[in-house]
Amino acid sequence: MRSEYKLIFERSKAGRRGCDLPALDVPELCELVPEGMRAERRLNLPEIAEVDLVRHYTNLSRRNYGVDNGFYPLGSCTMKYNPKICEELPALFNGLHPLLDADMTQGALDMLYHLDQALCEITGMDKFTLQPAAGAHGEYTGLMIIRAYHELRQDAARTTIIVPDAAHGTNPASAAMAGFKIKEIKSAPDGSVDLDALRAAVGPDTAGLMLTNPSTLGLFETRISEIAQIVHEAGGLLYYDGANLNAIMGIVRPGDMGFDVMHVNLHKTFSTPHGGGGPGSGPVGVKAELIPYLPTPVIMACHGGRVTLDYNRPLSIGKVKSFFGNFSVMVKAYAYILSLGGRGLREASENAVLNANYVKEMLKDTYGLPYDRICMHECVLTPGELEQGGVRTLDIAKALIDRGYHPMTVYFPLIVHEAMMIEPTESESRETLDAFIAAMKDIAREAKEAPEALHAAPVTTPVGRPDEVTAARKPVVRYTADEDNR
Numbered sequence: 245m246r247s248e249y250k251l252i253f254e255r256s257k258a259g260r261r262g263c264d265l266p267a268l269d270v271p272e273l274c275e276l277v278p279e280g281m282r283a284e285r286r287l288n289l290p291e292i293a294e295v296d297l298v299r300h301y302t303n304l305s306r307r308n309y310g311v312d313n314g315f316y317p318l319g320s321c322t323m324k325y326n327p328k329i330c331e332e333l334p335a336l337f338n339g340l341h342p343l344l345d346a347d348m349t350q351g352a353l354d355m356l357y358h359l360d361q362a363l364c365e366i367t368g369m370d371k372f373t374l375q376p377a378a379g380a381h382g383e384y385t386g387l388m389i390i391r392a393y394h395e396l397r398q399d400a401a402r403t404t405i406i407v408p409d410a411a412h413g414t415n416p417a418s419a420a421m422a423g424f425k426i427k428e429i430k431s432a433p434d435g436s437v438d439l440d441a442l443r444a445a446v447g448p449d450t451a452g453l454m455l456t457n458p459s460t461l462g463l464f465e466t467r468i469s470e471i472a473q474i475v476h477e478a479g480g481l482l483y484y485d486g487a488n489l490n491a492i493m494g495i496v497r498p499g500d501m502g503f504d505v506m507h508v509n510l511h512k513t514f515s516t517p518h519g520g521g522g523p524g525s526g527p528v529g530v531k532a533e534l535i536p537y538l539p540t541p542v543i544m545a546c547h548g549g550r551v552t553l554d555y556n557r558p559l560s561i562g563k564v565k566s567f568f569g570n571f572s573v574m575v576k577a578y579a580y581i582l583s584l585g586g587r588g589l590r591e592a593s594e595n596a597v598l599n600a601n602y603v604k605e606m607l608k609d610t611y612g613l614p615y616d617r618i619c620m621h622e623c624v625l626t627p628g629e630l631e632q633g634g635v636r637t638l639d640i641a642k643a644l645i646d647r648g649y650h651p652m653t654v655y656f657p658l659i660v661h662e663a664m665m666i667e668p669t670e671s672e673s674r675e676t677l678d679a680f681i682a683a684m685k686d687i688a689r690e691a692k693e694a695p696e697a698l699h700a701a702p703v704t705t706p707v708g709r710p711d712e713v714t715a716a717r718k719p720v721v722r723y724t725a726d727e728d729n730r
């Protein structure tokens with residue numbers, strides 16, 4: 245830790261006070277506590293004046309970087325700007341308790357029903373469950389549905405899920421958790437699914453294929469109908485990882501591409517900020533044939549506009565989350581969808597794709613571009629020639645921090661050496677993109693002229709380069725002021 249940054253405990257000086265309490269006019273509590281049960285020493289609480297306290301926390305809050313401070317090009321994440329009105333609307337439902345019965349919560353259930361309908365319209369699926377709390381949770385739910393489908397047909401040999409090597413890490417993990425074996429297939433040289441490898445991989449053991457489209461390389465799978473046909477002909481189902489929906493809203497629909505099950509990340513595409521663990525929401529949509537397997541309760545519209553909850557579903561995989569899932573996230577998604585409308589959603593996707601292609605084109609002569617194709621909502625670059633001078637992706641990411649930017653996603657997707665994945669999103673203006681591009685070019689210039697300086701970046705933060713493996717595997721989250729307190 246650089247010395248100018250102190251913890252509140254390190255600022256403490258005995259006797260300093262931030263407030264004046266009236267004199268005690270009752271017996272001290274500790275006199276009432278039997279001997280032997282009292283604390284052996286005083287609590288080590290910081291003693292600090294009000295102004296120092298205010299400054300300490302104000303300065304800490306300013307060290308937070310978010311999309312409200314600046315550009316946040318983290319790829320595979322869709323860190324776009326979320327309208328503030330969407331944050332306010334969940335409060336409309338503050339008076340509701342999830343245990344209230346359907347008669348008393350018609351407004352909330354009606355909203356959920358219409359969100360389901362809107363997601364069906366956007367994706368081409370026939371029915372959604374809103375329960376899953378995240379994308380990965382949605383994958384697990386969808387895979388359990390695929391499993392239930394094969395089991396009911398007594399097709400027990402279908403135990404393998406095929407996953408391309410460009411998949412998000414959650415895909416094979418979810419498939420394993422749902423009890424499947426995983427067969428990985430390599431991507432073709434242009435970054436798309438290798439159809440020959442797929443043909444060789446399918447067979448009587450194929451339960452399904454999990455596909456991300458646009459892929460984690462930010463590329464659209466152009467031969468999607470052939471992929472769907474190969475898997476369906478082999479008797480498998482098609483799972484669509486819809487985390488990258490931000491690229492295709494209003495343009496193409498997974499349901500029309502032949503997919504049977506999919507999830508959507510409301511916290512990426514539909515106006516919920518994310519990171520740091522949630523709350524998120526990963527609704528799962530299915531084609532008509534799979535509706536019987538959806539988790540209970542299923543939200544249904546009845547005659548006369550009444551919304552009901554159907555628990556009587558013998559083929560259901562059961563509940564996957566308490567109550568209805570993360571309700572506030574759904575309110576935000578519904579508000580966002582209604583406020584943009586069909587045309588607005590399409591425009592959001594078009595601008596997201598345009599912005600990513602702009603960044604790619606402006607930087608492709610400065611950095612390496614492993615797949616020189618039109619990209620979707622994100623692009624993947626590499627250090628290219630700079631690597632010969634000893635500069636790696638990590639150096640470039642850290643140098644961005646010193647220039648006031650959150651780094652892009654680094655070292656993902658795994659199949660690209662030294663990957664840098666940039667997702668600008670639709671929210672950003674031409675000026676913001678130009679300033680970012682200029683910062684990236686400035687880093688490349690520095691990488692050529694003074695590579696050692698880049699190895700030292702970042703120099704503007706409290707911590708420089710932690711040992712990231714140890715920090716992740718053995719985090720020290722407890723502060724101990726001195727030996728005495730351990």
Ligand SMILES: *Cc1c(COP(=O)(O)O)cnc(C)c1O
Binds near residue numbers: 320379414509
């Ligand atoms: C983010 C993401 C996921 C996982 O979603 P979570 O909500 O983080 O669990 C899955 N697949 C892809 C392609 C993603 O980008």
